[in-house]
Amino acid sequence: MASSALISDTESWKDLRAHVEEINKTHLRDLMNNTNRCQSMMLEFDGILIDYSRQRATLDTLNKLFSLAEAARVKEKIIRMFNGEHINSTENRSVLHVALRAPRDAVINSDGKNVVPEVWHVLDKIRDFSERVRSGAWVGATGKTLKDVVAVGIGGSFLGPLFVHTALQTEAEASKCARGRQLRFLANVDPIDVARNITGLNPETTLVVVVSKTFTTAETMLNARTMREWISSALGPQAVAKHMVAVSTNLKLVEQFGIDPNNAFAFWDWVGGRYSVCSAVGVLPLSLQYGFSIVEKFLKGASSVDQHFLSAPFEKNIPVLLGLLSVWNVSFLGYPARAILPYSQALEKLAPHIQQVSMESNGKGVSIDGVPLPYQTGEIDFGEPGTNGQHSFYQLIHQGRVIPCDFIGVVKSQQPIYLKDEVVNNHDELMSNFFAQPDALAYGKTPEQLQKENIPEHLVSHKTFSGNRPSLSILLPSLNAYNIGQLLAIYEHRVAVQGFVWCINSFDQWGVELGKSLATQVRKQLHASRKKGESVEGFNFSTKTLITRYLEASADVPSDPSTLLPNI
């Protein structure tokens, strides 16, 4: 395929389009009867079992998808990514989040320089700093141990760390490594989020970590200034040096903000925000909370999948297979959404994180060469842990729209509960649902089955399930830090594969800019109206009316700072 041609013009794409008709002739329940097919749609790697037999695909479909991957030069693109080539062409950057979790002796180059030593330099600095804070060798301005951490950041500087933090909690409880410590995340510029984060914290025992790749994100910087005010008004401005540290690629701005550069933890422009959880963005707050060694295990899990992704043949390559099947679902079967359904409360923040990884990466309108696309890219990702979701939105998934589902289950619970008189233990109860749901979606229930059950005729259509709804089952051995790293890397690379096939740039995010620049205009207007009484000008009728109403109705809100910052 020539670099400017569209993937949708290739024979492989057209072949898959034609193949849809054939797949439409077969119901999933019939595909599931073919044991050989099902057997070859199971894949095991490093303890993880993937079952993709409930995809609406045959072995023929897979072969056609492999041809598509070849036409899109997926292998070449993966290698270019690992080689540090500037595959993020609109920002002229390498895409090297895999270097963040590479072993110390690995060699990964960006612009002719091995970046692994720098990565480990920062990791060693984090290990040292977090151990000093946790042991009480580094204390706050009044000599007290810093037991609480507020991580200030948004988007990729928030969602990944929050996901891993939530996932690690159960393992940490068992080893007691977070005893007496708290990690909170301040993301929203909404003052209510500030108030909630500060509530119950004492500035004397709190460390604030400002996390921002650019150190210019408006919301994060305002929240950082607010936290600086919270610290300095309670303990004096000199306390900032002991109570605030930063994670950024922009160390100059960190210093200008007033944070000692020695207390700044760097990362690099070859780490995309949504791919930054394995950099200091995640590693610093998580090490402060849990200790470095558990976070190192998480990095090792991700690294194991990185190696698998780079080296496994496509037929046995989990991220490649899952990425290709997602392309099949979106571009050929026409399913616009994907549900991420972990049967694990510890994974409750997986879906919000993957939502950013996937939707910010692949929600694009032009090819990497700037050509408008005649096909849709990306999908609408959403999800909740099971079984909670079953009692909420599964109705639509079973009888309404078709939404391919990712079911994620864990073999061993870290917190088993056994009640003497119950039929099954609590984890078995949870997993009963994990095993049942994919079959309910695939097989459905026919009117004939309902009639045999003597269901009244007027209810038969209501109780019919069409089935033929695709899903994927991912079974993890447990939910330790290593497995969490594996899961993260599987999703990251799967999203990249989708982008590689769609021939888009999955590593830029121009779509977030327009709203930001319009907000700048509104911010100026709010300032001018409040401080100088200027009328609202330069907006369309609708926006002008809304802003005017807002200003008029909030004119009586007190503006004395000391009355507004909570808990000082």
Ligand SMILES: O=P(O)(O)OC[C@H]1O[C@H](O)[C@H](O)[C@@H](O)[C@@H]1O
């Ligand atoms: O880390 P920061 O530079 O503060 O950026 C935070 C977030 O800002 C933007 O909205 C981008 O779309 C996100 O990808 C990024 O993660």
